[in-house]
Amino acid sequence: xxxxxxxxxxxxxxxxxxxxxxxxxxxxxxxxxxxxxxxxxxxxxxxxxxxxxxxxxxxxxxxxxxxxxxxxxxxxxxxxxxxxxxxxxxxxxxxxxxxxxxxxxxxxxxxxxxxxxxxxxxxxxxxxxxxxxxxxxxxxxxxxxxxxxxxxxxxxxxxxxxxxxxxxxxxxxxxxxxxxxxxxxxxxxxxxxxxxxxxxxxxxxxxxxxxxxxxxxxxxxxxxxxxxxxxxxxxxxxxxxxxxxxxxxxxxxxxxxxxxxxxxxxxxxxxxxxxxxxxxxxxxxxxxxxxxxxxxxxxxxxxxxxxxxxxxxxxxxxxxxxxxxxxxxxxxxxxxxxxxxxxxxxxxxxxxxxxxxxxxxxxxxxxxxxxxxxxxxxxxxxxxxxxxxxxxxxxxxxxxxxxxxxxxxxxxxxxxxxxxxxxxxxxxxxxxxxxxxxxxxxxxxxxxxxxxxxxxxxxxxxxxxxxxxxxxxxxxx
Amino acid sequence: xxxxxxxxxxxxxxxxxxxxxxxxxxxxxxxxxxxxxxxxxxxxxxxxxxxxxxxxxxxxxxxxxxxxxxxxxxxxxxxxxxxxxxxxxxxxxxxxxxxxxxxxxxxxxxxxxxxxxxxxxxxxxxxxxxxxxxxxxxxxxxxxxxxxxxxxxxxxxxxxxxxxxxxxxxxxxxxxxxxxxxxxxxxxxxxxxxxxxxxxxxxxxxxxxxxxxxxxxxxxxxxxxxxxxxxxxxxxxxxxxxxxxxxxxxxxxxxxxxxxxxxxxxxxxxxxxxxxxxxxxxxxxxxxxxxxxxxxxxxxxxxxxxxxxxxxxxxxxxxxxxxxxxxxxxxxxxxxxxxxxxxxxxxxxxxxxxxxxxxxxxxxxxxxxxxxxxxxxxxxxxxxxxxxxxxxxxxxxxxxxxxxxxxxxxxxxxxxxxxxxxxxxxxxxxxxxxxxxxxxxxxxxxxxxxxxxxxxxxxxxxxxxxxxxxxxxxxxxxxxxxx
Numbered sequence: 025x026x027x028x029x030x031x032x033x034x035x036x037x038x039x040x041x042x043x044x045x046x047x048x049x050x051x052x053x054x055x056x057x058x059x060x061x062x063x064x065x066x067x068x069x070x071x072x073x074x075x076x077x078x079x080x081x082x083x084x085x086x087x088x089x090x091x092x093x094x095x096x097x098x099x100x101x102x103x104x105x106x107x108x109x110x111x112x113x114x115x116x117x118x119x120x121x122x123x124x125x126x127x128x129x130x131x132x133x134x135x136x137x138x139x140x141x142x143x144x145x146x147x148x149x150x151x152x153x154x155x156x157x158x159x160x161x162x163x164x165x166x167x168x169x170x171x172x173x174x175x176x177x178x179x180x181x182x183x184x185x186x187x188x189x190x191x192x193x194x195x196x197x198x199x200x201x202x203x204x205x206x207x208x209x210x211x212x213x214x215x216x217x218x219x220x221x222x223x224x225x226x227x228x229x230x231x232x233x234x235x236x237x238x239x240x241x242x243x244x245x246x247x248x249x250x251x252x253x254x255x256x257x258x259x260x261x262x263x264x265x266x267x268x269x270x271x272x273x274x275x276x277x278x279x280x281x282x283x284x285x286x287x288x289x290x291x292x293x294x295x296x297x298x299x300x301x302x303x304x305x306x307x308x309x310x311x312x313x314x315x316x317x318x319x320x321x322x323x324x325x326x327x328x329x330x331x332x333x334x335x336x337x338x339x340x341x342x343x344x345x346x347x348x349x350x351x352x353x354x355x356x357x358x359x360x361x362x363x364x365x366x367x368x369x370x371x372x373x374x375x376x377x378x379x380x381x382x383x384x385x386x387x388x389x390x391x392x393x394x395x396x397x398x399x400x401x402x403x404x405x406x407x408x409x410x411x412x413x414x415x416x417x418x419x420x421x422x423x424x425x426x427x428x429x430x431x432x433x434x435x436x437x438x439x440x441x442x443x444x445x446x447x448x449x450x451x452x453x454x455x456x457x458x459x460x461x462x463x464x465x466x467x468x469x470x471x472x473x474x475x476x477x478x479x480x481x482x483x484x485x486x487x488x489x490x491x492x493x494x495x496x497x498x499x500x501x
Numbered sequence: 502x503x504x505x506x507x508x509x510x511x512x513x514x515x516x517x518x519x520x521x522x523x524x525x526x527x528x529x530x531x532x533x534x535x536x537x538x539x540x541x542x543x544x545x546x547x548x549x550x551x552x553x554x555x556x557x558x559x560x561x562x563x564x565x566x567x568x569x570x571x572x573x574x575x576x577x578x579x580x581x582x583x584x585x586x587x588x589x590x591x592x593x594x595x596x597x598x599x600x601x602x603x604x605x606x607x608x609x610x611x612x613x614x615x616x617x618x619x620x621x622x623x624x625x626x627x628x629x630x631x632x633x634x635x636x637x638x639x640x641x642x643x644x645x646x647x648x649x650x651x652x653x654x655x656x657x658x659x660x661x662x663x664x665x666x667x668x669x670x671x672x673x674x675x676x677x678x679x680x681x682x683x684x685x686x687x688x689x690x691x692x693x694x695x696x697x698x699x700x701x702x703x704x705x706x707x708x709x710x711x712x713x714x715x716x717x718x719x720x721x722x723x724x725x726x727x728x729x730x731x732x733x734x735x736x737x738x739x740x741x742x743x744x745x746x747x748x749x750x751x752x753x754x755x756x757x758x759x760x761x762x763x764x765x766x767x768x769x770x771x772x773x774x775x776x777x778x779x780x781x782x783x784x785x786x787x788x789x790x791x792x793x794x795x796x797x798x799x800x801x802x803x804x805x806x807x808x809x810x811x812x813x814x815x816x817x818x819x820x821x822x823x824x825x826x827x828x829x830x831x832x833x834x835x836x837x838x839x840x841x842x843x844x845x846x847x848x849x850x851x852x853x854x855x856x857x858x859x860x861x862x863x864x865x866x867x868x869x870x871x872x873x874x875x876x877x878x879x880x881x882x883x884x885x886x887x888x889x890x891x892x893x894x895x896x897x898x899x900x901x902x903x904x905x906x907x908x909x910x911x912x913x914x915x916x917x918x919x920x921x922x923x924x925x926x927x928x929x930x931x932x933x934x935x936x937x938x939x940x941x942x943x944x945x946x947x948x949x950x951x952x953x954x955x956x957x958x959x960x961x962x963x964x965x966x967x968x969x970x971x972x973x974x975x976x977x978x979x980x981x982x983x984x
């Protein structure tokens with residue numbers, strides 16, 4: 025039997041607000057336990073939530089970016105359940121009337137095709153705290169720093185038909201929220217988490233099979249692995265005559281397996297109802313207008329523009345627009361005088377490699393886009409060769425100044441004066457009679473040897489094209 | 502000295518006739534000798550009080566005193582008070598010392614009041630007799646074998662017994678007006694959103710509202726002035742302009758239109774109470790008011806609607822009391838479930854548990870539409886009744902309660918009969934309207950309350966209407982024997 029895979033994803037994107045969604049406490053990551061939990065986060069008797077408008081703006085940016093329906097009114101609801109890291113005994117979330125309604129996202133697949141994935145809704149909610157089970161001698165510790173951190177839960181339609189599509193969609197959502205500046209996208213710190221719903225059905229069947237939900241996935245690699253494992257497991261169960269049980273399964277990255285957390289029968293009745301402590305959020309047209317006006321260029325539009333404006337290939341343009349900081353860096357380099365093709369190459373390869381090696385990211389690159397542009401300008405006007413440029417780049421990286429300063433200080437200016445080059449060429453020809461003879465006898469490969477000798481003698485500063493020309497003229501004379 | 506009102510005491514303080522410290526000592530002494538038999542206070546705070554009194558005296562001598570500076574009051578134990586036990590009448594919070602002040606407390610403190618202590622109340626404000634308190638029932642100062650009403654029973658009884666000049670209360674379904682009526686004092690439940698709920702331990706968030714409990718409308722205006730106003734920490738607090746509540750107290754009632762809802766005068770109303778209300782209506786006629794009969798046709802739906810909405814909200818609001826972070830925790834929990842079950846089972850009293858269960862049921866999958874959603878729709882109908890009424894009249898008038906205070910233990914085993922005691926007060930909460938109870942002629946020595954309901958944010962009108970009655974009658978000046 026041939027099985028068709030059906031996948032829908034729920035993404036939890038932590039919104040990049042300074043303070044929590046319903047309190048003034050900081051959302052910064054990594055503080056000592058319970059130092060970023062105020063009276064509201066600790067759910068002391070009598071405290072009340074106050075909505076952080078910035079979280080609403082973040083959600084609206086996402087809504088506008090995916091062309092979603094956005095209602096005039098949005099309502100917060102309480103999701104009631106008991107857990108020690110949920111201080112109020114309910115999570116403030118949204119149920120009916122989420123802030124973002126139906127939208128869609130176009131995902132580019134490896135095959136070069138693209139596919140439209142439906143977005144069912146996206147709603148605002150608060151995160152819970154953390155339960156720590158180690159180091160407490162049989163007890164559990166509770167850290168409420170994360171409690172109340174704003175999340176945008178983005179729910180897709182079950183539109184994905186392969187694991188590759190699911191991963192591509194997750195990556196695209198990740199790219200989008202980072203582009204919009206509404207999420208830092210840091211998956212290790214849990215800023216972007218994915219839950220996946222997967223089911224299988226025989227090809228041609230219309231009805232969906234019973235799905236399982238996979239939780240706790242915090243990298244794209246794990247998403248792929250978890251889905252692979254779960255797909256195999258479901259096929260094995262069904263082909264072995266069994267039945268899929270609707271349940272929540274936890275992905276264990278260490279064991280690379282999924283295991284049952286709770287079945288539908290044990291599922292909580294969350295008793296959702298509108299939170300009487302919070303008024304409905306009214307979204308007026310002027311706010312949406314403002315958000316549309318301030319919308320940054322989105323990845324797909326930027327990709328197209330890069331291909332057209334900078335005459336880049338799709339692969340190069342794709343690499344450069346993968347993240348907004350990288351694209352911005354590239355454009356700054358071009359503005360500072362870098363030729364587009366050379367700039368694309370230098371930004372992705374030379375700078376990218378160096379940053380990677382040093383474990384740095386673009387934001388703390390020791391080489392500014394202006395410095396990079398200045399360097400590339402000197403390649404374009406032939407002041408230095410590409411090879412020397414790498415040396416100059418290293419010096420800039422080490423803080424020795426901009427390209428012109430380095431070139432001057434180290435005397436790296438290319439020798440383009442044939443008059444200055446001629447005595448050197450003559451000397452090398454005179455010193456290597458054997459090779460000259462062989463060359464003249466037809467072993468033209470030896471040109472490389474002569475070029476190498478000249479470069480060595482000029483410490484790389486000679487313009488290679490001119491050296492070639494001059495050598496050929498003299499050797500063939 | 503203890504028979505004086507806020508207005509009178511304030512004048513005496515500012516004229517230097519006595520100091521706030523003297524006044525405070527006087528009340529602390531009264532509490533010492535009289536409260537044992539009444540049980541109005543859960544916590545008495547002499548140190549806090551004397552410190553505040555000294556500060557108040559300094560403000561007075563510096564000429565920086567407001568109308569409440571140096572006035573001894575009590576805070577209902579539902580308001581969080583920094584550094585002072587805030588129990589909400591429950592074993593669950595018997596060990597809870599609040600780390601912060603409620604907005605109401607903060608504002609009254611800024612006005613210079615002297616807090617004598619925390620008033621007894623029904624557990625988590627759930628009750629109409631003060632019998633559900635973990636700290637035992639409060640006795641009615643007019644007859645110690647009778648209840649003072651609830652849930653602000655301690656506040657009402659201590660104001661009636663002159664164990665403070667005034668107190669704060671909260672009203673979710675009548676919890677200020679009903680005990681005010683049964684204890685013969687003046688109580689005002691403001692418009693929903695007028696007084697911040699921040700730091701007021703939530704029972705039913707969409708209904709709860711704090712307000713003053715005093716011995717006169719004039720005093721209620723002074724207290725409300727300090728308590729009310731927009732609070733950015735409470736999203737449901739209203740950004741309405743705050744009028745001077747005392748300015749219009751003496752406005753003429755000539756031409757005022759008073760509506761009597763016929764549903765409030767039917768067979769459930771005690772004949773004696775009805776006669777007292779009639780006598781007050783007669784006074785209003787004499788003051789030039791026009792009295793007309795009106796109808797609030799959905800009145801009979803108020804109690805059942807309330808007993809869906811309020812328990813539903815409370816079932817969620819009280820989930821935070823789980824034994825994890827503060828408050829009562831059972832001994833030696835075996836595991837998490839045991840911790841939850843026993844901490845909540847042992848920490849909460851019977852009435853609270855009953856309401857949590859009713860509310861949990863009403864919100865459950867499959868029942869939500871039939872109960873909670875329907876109740877919310879009926880709420881709109883009840884609001885519409887009042888909207889129509891206020892197109893015809895300026896204030897709605899009726900009894901606060903169907904009877905005078907009932908006996909201790911009389912209704913304790915019959916929750917439904919108990920719930921019906923709030924039949925006239927609940928609608929104002931469901932509609933979010935301001936309501937007031939003022940004392941009228943007692944029946945067989947027991948106080949009777951007259952209820953006034955006003956339009957949204959029209960507290961000033963209610964205070965004016967109540968004050969004018971108190972100018973021509975002395976019912977509000979009656980004191981229980983021995984107090």
